[in-house]
Amino acid sequence: MKAMKKLIYLLTLLVIPIFLAGCESKLLVFDPKGPVARSLTDLIVYSIILMLVIVLVVFVLFVYIIWKYRVRKDDADFEPKEEKGNHWLEITWFTIPVIIVIALMIPTAKTIYEVENIPQGYEEEEPLVIHVTSADWKWIFSYPEQDIETVNYINIPADHPIQFKMTSAGTMQSFWVPELGGQKYTMANMQTNLFLVADKPGSFYGRNTSFNGRGYAHMEFEVQAQTKEDFNEWVNDVKTTAMDLTEEKYGEILEPGNLGRMTFNNTHLEWIDHAHGGSEKYIDPELYRITHGDGKHEEDKEETEVQTEESHTEVEEETSDSADTAHSHH
Known part of the structure; x- marks a missing residue:
């Protein structure tokens, strides 16, 4: 029962993005209206398909290895034999990524150089x-x-x-x-x-x-x-x-x-x-200068400074009047 609930939960997570994607308009990148955009879209689609194939193969191997070499009750005390590295496997693990990079690099470089020039079929026209x-x-x-x-x-x-x-x-x-x-x-x-x-x-x-x-x-x-x-x-x-x-x-x-x-x-x-x-x-x-804080803060700051200066002036005037009064009393 728990396994069934988990399966339904996973399927729901997969289906929701599909419905949400239907609410949006078509992606402009995949709706080319010119030869340059078409070349780039073809490159993007090719790259996505290639990467999906790689991901699919990796996940299939991942599930297969986990299932084949899973722990069983009857081999809890099993100790595998010590084995040396396999040179052919090491060569394979090195070669596969190189092939993937080449498979992506060649069409990418070709497309980049192609779109840097006037599109094919328009070479004779003055742009x-x-x-x-x-x-x-x-x-x-x-x-x-x-x-x-x-x-x-x-x-x-x-x-x-x-x-x-x-x-x-x-x-x-x-x-x-x-x-x-x-x-x-x-x-x-x-x-x-x-x-x-x-x-x-x-x-x-x-x-x-x-x-x-x-x-x-x-x-x-x-x-x-x-x-x-x-x-x-x-x-x-x-x-x-x-x-x-x-x-x-x-x-x-x-x-x-x-x-x-x-x-x-x-x-x-x-x-x-x-x-x-x-x-x-x-x-x-x-014109690009940005002051810290909002304008109201700056205005309040300027107003505070003006009030402080006025207060200092009033204090100085009162002190001066008091001194003059004391001097006249003497």
């Missing part, structure tokens, strides 16, 4: 270049060919290669659009490259995956893949309706904080490319 500048806590996207700049959203043509040239105006952050590709870091004073393609028009979620301060949770952006006609129409609309980006306005955008979407004509690349330094001209370290 659209978009400069990505991460700041605390927003994403800035510059289109040098179209002379357009956006904040916290990107419009791209579908079925066309996009080359992201990425850098950071301050802290290191991570650019990730899970349905289109893997994540890659943005770092100050250097440039990283990422090629992505969206198979079809659609909206894709992107975010920063590297914790970098209090605004990290809201550092998100949208990638809107459009038909080439819609993308060209959007470019023309921006040209006729968006305001010009000034260097002063760009400095305000870089101040630490979360922002909504913005669209501008011209780009900050006219004044600075953070991949080549110069961010200190626009970043004020004092």
Whole structure:
């Protein structure tokens, strides 16, 4: 009876996560919408299957050995013979992990090198270049060919290669659009490259995956893949309706904080490319200063200091008046 209760308990623990998983939407990593994401998803699935096979074999051997060599009542006094090590077993235990590592390493290295270039089938097309500048806590996207700049959203043509040239105006952050590709870091004073393609028009979620301060949770952006006609129409609309980006306005955008979407004509690349330094001209370290305690505590502290100074002044005045009175009596 106790064994049956334990079995039911274990089955319940296994079934609950399955029901809970059904309450969530599909994992974006396993829903690729482009060739780069598809290559990475295939690698993840292959790795999971390989590791599951290994775990299954280990558990089967584990159960078999425990059952075969379990303690029995009739061999309580049994003493096994002394045996020397088996060289073939030692070679086997060494070889198996090496084979597992090779089985994971080869497809991983192949996929990593593959996604560093323009995806297969798009080599003959000239990629659209978009400069990505991460700041605390927003994403800035510059289109040098179209002379357009956006904040916290990107419009791209579908079925066309996009080359992201990425850098950071301050802290290191991570650019990730899970349905289109893997994540890659943005770092100050250097440039990283990422090629992505969206198979079809659609909206894709992107975010920063590297914790970098209090605004990290809201550092998100949208990638809107459009038909080439819609993308060209959007470019023309921006040209006729968006305001010009000034260097002063760009400095305000870089101040630490979360922002909504913005669209501008011209780009900050006219004044600075953070991949080549110069961010200190626009970043004020004092804006990142954090005082200990909340604001109310600081206000109370300042008020207490003012009251203390006033009390000292009153005491000094009373002492002075008393001395003058005593002197006049004399």
